[in-house]
Amino acid sequence: MEITIENLERYYGDRRVLYIEKMEIEKGKITAITGPNGCGKTTLLNIIAGLDREFSGVIKYDGKYLNRETVDKMTIVFQKPYLFRRTVFENIEYPLRIRGINKVNRKPLVVDLAKGLEIENLMGKKAHLLSGGESQKVALARALVFKPELLLLDEPTSNIDPDAINTLEREILKFNKETECTVLIVTHNMEQAKRLGNRIIELSYN
Amino acid sequence: MDYITQGFKEAIKLLISLDKEVFKIVSLSILVSTSATVFASLISIPLGVYFGIKRFKGKRMFSRITYTMMSVPSVVVGLVVAIILSRRGPFGQFDLLYTKKAMIIAQTLLVMPLVFGLTYGLAKSRGDIIERVAFTLGANKFHTVTLIIRELKIDILVNIATAFSRAISEVGAVMIVGGNIKGYTRVITTTISMMNSMGDYPMAIALGLVLILISFVIHSIIYSYSQED
Numbered sequence: 529m530e531i532t533i534e535n536l537e538r539y540y541g542d543r544r545v546l547y548i549e550k551m552e553i554e555k556g557k558i559t560a561i562t563g564p565n566g567c568g569k570t571t572l573l574n575i576i577a578g579l580d581r582e583f584s585g586v587i588k589y590d591g592k593y594l595n596r597e598t599v600d601k602m603t604i605v606f607q608k609p610y611l612f613r614r615t616v617f618e619n620i621e622y623p624l625r626i627r628g629i630n631k632v633n634r635k636p637l638v639v640d641l642a643k644g645l646e647i648e649n650l651m652g653k654k655a656h657l658l659s660g661g662e663s664q665k666v667a668l669a670r671a672l673v674f675k676p677e678l679l680l681l682d683e684p685t686s687n688i689d690p691d692a693i694n695t696l697e698r699e700i701l702k703f704n705k706e707t708e709c710t711v712l713i714v715t716h717n718m719e720q721a722k723r724l725g726n727r728i729i730e731l732s733y734n
Numbered sequence: 735m736d737y738i739t740q741g742f743k744e745a746i747k748l749l750i751s752l753d754k755e756v757f758k759i760v761s762l763s764i765l766v767s768t769s770a771t772v773f774a775s776l777i778s779i780p781l782g783v784y785f786g787i788k789r790f791k792g793k794r795m796f797s798r799i800t801y802t803m804m805s806v807p808s809v810v811v812g813l814v815v816a817i818i819l820s821r822r823g824p825f826g827q828f829d830l831l832y833t834k835k836a837m838i839i840a841q842t843l844l845v846m847p848l849v850f851g852l853t854y855g856l857a858k859s860r861g862d863i864i865e866r867v868a869f870t871l872g873a874n875k876f877h878t879v880t881l882i883i884r885e886l887k888i889d890i891l892v893n894i895a896t897a898f899s900r901a902i903s904e905v906g907a908v909m910i911v912g913g914n915i916k917g918y919t920r921v922i923t924t925t926i927s928m929m930n931s932m933g934d935y936p937m938a939i940a941l942g943l944v945l946i947l948i949s950f951v952i953h954s955i956i957y958s959y960s961q962e963d
């Protein structure tokens with residue numbers, strides 16, 4: 529999915545927290561967004577995800593404005609993921625279940641992702657009791673399971689151990705390569721931006 | 735002081751002997767209050783979640799009205815239902831006044847705002863993050879509401895228990911619309927009230943103990959369930 533942004537502005541009260549005159553996010557590529565704290569990185573992701581509609585300007589998804597169809601094709605992984613009070617398996621299969629995919633077809637998709645993210649041993653565990661790294665892996669698996677065309681990642685590897693970071697990065701790259709999904713990742717870590725991003729965009733204040 | 739200890743002794747005797755009248759009164763109370771709580775919950779929980787997460791103009795005022803309605807006096811609800819169901823009222827043709835159905839209707843209307851308000855407050859404070867996640871995973875409104883209900887089920891169960899406690903312990907509404915007819919619409923609270931005015935304490939104490947026991951059992955079940963979860 530290709531994203532085009534023009535004259536995007538977001539205010540909190542009188543304070544402008546984000547202004548983008550023009551930005552294009554290339555289809556099928558990984559774009560890393562970096563920048564100092566408070567420059568509007570997370571705000572930008574929330575706006576693209578459709579979670580924040582209090583903005584002015586134009587955002588188009590494959591040339592169209594945000595609609596139900598677009599929302600169904602994209603997802604976001606938050607810095608602090610919220611996992612449902614269910615098992616890991618039930619968390620990951622949730623997007624498939626609400627899309628009406630039957631149980632028989634859901635299972636292999638969930639298991640396959642869980643193996644890749646090295647969480648297959650956690651499938652029966654209650655997700656809200658997992659550690660930070662494990663939670664982030666489950667959140668990523670839940671986001672990838674329905675093969676979105678646009679994946680938004682808001683600092684998905686902050687506060688987790690290096691092994692988990694490697695696994696997550698490997699799976700993000702693999703997913704992007706296999707599905708040609710557009711990935712937009714917000715990160716503080718320039719090294720990570722270089723490792724993952726085909727392109728790096730640096731946001732500055734206002 | 736003697737009459738109190740005597741009252742307790744006779745009350746225990748009544749309970750141990752499984753007195754038919756006590757049993758009938760208790761079962762009717764449970765039937766009426768359970769039905770009312772179930773009906774009120776089925777309507778108010780999804781609505782409470784829906785309005786709790788919905789952003790709309792005037793939500794602050796809506797919240798104030800909602801919270802005020804939670805404490806509506808039971809006699810007022812009883813009076814309104816009685817007026818509506820009385821012969822001259824709009825639903826007079828159904829001959830419902832002084833029946834169990836009228837008591838269920840009154841208690842349903844009494845606890846509906848309570849269940850709605852508690853669920854609304856819960857969804858407003860804790861439903862936001864769940865709604866955001868559900869939205870980003872492609873959930874529609876129906877999926878989102880059901881997901882929030884599932885996620886907050888323990889708190890919602892506590893709300894339901896609170897509503898049941900309110901229903902089973904209220905006296906005003908059932909007295910007005912039920913009429914406290916022996917063997918037909920007499921429930922725990924109306925009996926206690928009547929026995930107290932007659933000075934017949936054993937039966938009143940026995941029923942009071944049952945009322946406390948019912949409350950204890952329900953809250954214990956919910957507590958155990960929440961601990962397991």
